[in-house]
Amino acid sequence: MIRDGVSVSIVLAAAFVASIGIVFIFGCFSHKKGIESFYVNSEDEIKIPVVELITTPARTHIGEAGDVLSTEFSSKFNSTELLTKRENNKLEHVLASSRAAILKAASIKNKSIIFRNNALLSRQIYRNPYAFYRSYVEMERRFKVYVYEEGESPLVHDGPCKDIYTSEGRFIHEMEQGNNGFRTRNPEAAHVYFMPFSVTWMVKYLYHPNTHNVIPLKEFASDYVRIISRKHPFWNKTQGADHFMLSCHDWGPVTSQGNAFLYNTSIRVLCNANSSEGFNPKKDVSLPEIYLYGGEVPSKLLHPPPFNSSRPHLAFFAGGVHGPIRPILLQHWKGRDSDIRIYERLPETLDYYYFMLQSRFCLCPSGYEVASPRIVEAIYAECIPVILSEHYVLPFSDVLRWEAFSIQVDVSKIARLKEILLAVSQAEYLRLKEGLRAVRRHFVLNKPAQRFDVFHMILHSVWLRRLDLRVW
Numbered sequence: 001m002i003r004d005g006v007s008v009s010i011v012l013a014a015a016f017v018a019s020i021g022i023v024f025i026f027g028c029f030s031h032k033k034g035i036e037s038f039y040v041n042s043e044d045e046i047k048i049p050v051v052e053l054i055t056t057p058a059r060t061h062i063g064e065a066g067d068v069l070s071t072e073f074s075s076k077f078n079s080t081e082l083l084t085k086r087e088n089n090k091l092e093h094v095l096a097s098s099r100a101a102i103l104k105a106a107s108i109k110n111k112s113i114i115f116r117n118n119a120l121l122s123r124q125i126y127r128n129p130y131a132f133y134r135s136y137v138e139m140e141r142r143f144k145v146y147v148y149e150e151g152e153s154p155l156v157h158d159g160p161c162k163d164i165y166t167s168e169g170r171f172i173h174e175m176e177q178g179n180n181g182f183r184t185r186n187p188e189a190a191h192v193y194f195m196p197f198s199v200t201w202m203v204k205y206l207y208h209p210n211t212h213n214v215i216p217l218k219e220f221a222s223d224y225v226r227i228i229s230r231k232h233p234f235w236n237k238t239q240g241a242d243h244f245m246l247s248c249h250d251w252g253p254v255t256s257q258g259n260a261f262l263y264n265t266s267i268r269v270l271c272n273a274n275s276s277e278g279f280n281p282k283k284d285v286s287l288p289e290i291y292l293y294g295g296e297v298p299s300k301l302l303h304p305p306p307f308n309s310s311r312p313h314l315a316f317f318a319g320g321v322h323g324p325i326r327p328i329l330l331q332h333w334k335g336r337d338s339d340i341r342i343y344e345r346l347p348e349t350l351d352y353y354y355f356m357l358q359s360r361f362c363l364c365p366s367g368y369e370v371a372s373p374r375i376v377e378a379i380y381a382e383c384i385p386v387i388l389s390e391h392y393v394l395p396f397s398d399v400l401r402w403e404a405f406s407i408q409v410d411v412s413k414i415a416r417l418k419e420i421l422l423a424v425s426q427a428e429y430l431r432l433k434e435g436l437r438a439v440r441r442h443f444v445l446n447k448p449a450q451r452f453d454v455f456h457m458i459l460h461s462v463w464l465r466r467l468d469l470r471v472w
């Protein structure tokens with residue numbers, strides 16, 4: 001069934017929003033000094049220590065590339081094959097050389113060398129620090145993103161910059177307005193195409209509360225793809241495989257169902273990264289959920305207690321009984337043990353962040369959806385995150401070793417939680433805490449964005465998936 005009128009829901013949405021007024025439109029950058037304060041990319045470049053790629057005779061095969069990325073990725077990096085199939089395409093040629101450089105870095109056996117030259121990276125938290133660094137620098141040098149201009153704010157070109165879906169708006173704004181050097185206005189020069197619509201704002205403006213009717217959201221996504229694919233040649237060339245959308249809202253995945261290729265082929269950057277609900281780690285990207293009340297990191301979390309100060313509580317959780325896992329947690333531990341501080345609702349006299357800062361482990365069970373803002377809060381608080389979830393693909397797990405800074409406890413073992421946490425030795429605990437310190441910068445939102453921060457890590461995840469793309 002083809003509906004007449006290209007952009008029915010987009011036009012309707014715009015009219016609907018206009019009738020509400022523009023009071024809701026608050027950009028992420030509205031209260032800051034201005035775009036001119038953004039750093040200049042070239043200055044930053046100078047600070048990058050140059051990594052010598054040493055081709056040692058030890059490099060005999062490329063099997064170690066698997067260390068760079070999660071195992072699903074490893075077999076895909078065959079630059080010889082990719083290069084021949086794409087030799088007419090200059091862009092693909094450039095990507096092939098990046099791919100080759102990353103592979104080469106990944107296969108270097110003597111990894112002690114890079115750390116003499118590069119104090120930037122902490123060895124333990126990466127699957128393969130060599131490959132990650134190489135890939136990151138290749139991204140900085142080459143990666144170009146075209147941002148579609150179609151659509152009206154706020155549903156497109158805007159998004160929430162505070163509260164639970166902060167990562168959505170902040171990414172859209174940084175991508176569109178940041179002086180980060182990745183955006184190109186020339187779509188022919190782009191490696192990927194960004195569709196900057198906000199699912200959170202769709203829910204706010206198009207969804208009728210309590211109806212559970214997500215059709216307007218799907219229609220919006222469907223119309224958006226239809227518009228850009230008629231107007232520009234890029235979508236049809238790859239059926240959307242080099243296109244990406246981003247959403248932190250729980251309904252990001254269901255919205256993407258509005259177009260079969262958006263769902264099955266495009267890169268979807270989602271907080272709701274539930275692998276048993278169609279999230280595909282080979283092509284989709286897990287987006288960290290970062291809860292910024294009022295748009296800022298709570299000041300208490302900016303200054304965690306001194307590294308070696310003792311923390312009186314073993315474990316902490318406070319939150320509603322949402323989803324499949326929390327009822328199990330609360331049933332076993334709420335009010336049961338003074339070392340495991342579990343609250344359904346924290347009494348007003350107690351402070352949430354105080355508990356995070358005074359606990360050794362912060363429990364991060366999934367709620368209605370797999371992601372929890374507690375994970376990033378725990379990283380900030382230097383409280384070891386205990387991941388209690390099923391089918392959750394953790395953010396940046398293609399390059400980060402989550403086991404270096406968090407603990408995963410199987411849901412079936414929740415009854416033995418205390419035993420499991422007490423079994424973590426002091427040395428192991430300190431190792432995890434050091435890991436948290438090292439990984440923190442990858443989960444921080446900066447205005448403007450800074451190297452290795454969460455904006456860059458998200459983009460790097462997209463970059464890795466684009467490198468793996470087959471467009472023939």
Ligand SMILES: *[C@@H]1O[C@H](CO)[C@@H](O)[C@H](O)[C@H]1NC(C)=O
Nearest residue numbers: 062077078079080081082084
């Ligand atoms: C990559 O592809 C080429 C051409 O198909 C093949 O000859 C080569 O063995 C492949 N290399 C690896 C490591 O799979």
Ligand SMILES: *[C@@H]1O[C@H](CO)[C@@H](O)[C@H](O)[C@H]1NC(C)=O
Nearest residue numbers: 058109110111112113114116
């Ligand atoms: C790695 O390189 C360093 C510095 O060149 C050298 O001292 C060390 O012996 C090498 N290690 C191995 C296992 O080759």
Ligand SMILES: *[C@@H]1O[C@H](CO)[C@@H](O)[C@H](O)[C@H]1NC(C)=O
Nearest residue numbers: 229230231232233234235236
């Ligand atoms: C892309 O394909 C769609 C559906 O087949 C078609 O309607 C559209 O005109 C095509 N776009 C371009 C730019 O040719």
Ligand SMILES: *[C@@H]1O[C@H](CO)[C@@H](O)[C@H](O)[C@H]1NC(C)=O
Nearest residue numbers: 256257258259260261263264
């Ligand atoms: C994705 O592809 C599968 C297999 O072809 C198909 O059954 C499914 O309907 C597609 N999903 C969407 C949302 O279109």
Ligand SMILES: *[C@@H]1O[C@H](CO)[C@@H](O)[C@H](O)[C@H]1NC(C)=O
Nearest residue numbers: 306307308309426427430434
């Ligand atoms: C913490 O204590 C350990 C063991 O006492 C010590 O080795 C380490 O240097 C201390 N770390 C910091 C950051 O003070």
Ligand SMILES: *[C@@H]1O[C@H](CO)[C@@H](O)[C@H](O)[C@H]1NC(C)=O
Nearest residue numbers: 274276277323366368369370
């Ligand atoms: C993840 O998806 C599965 C399958 O749909 C579902 O049963 C489960 O509840 C989801 N997990 C969360 C936390 O939403």
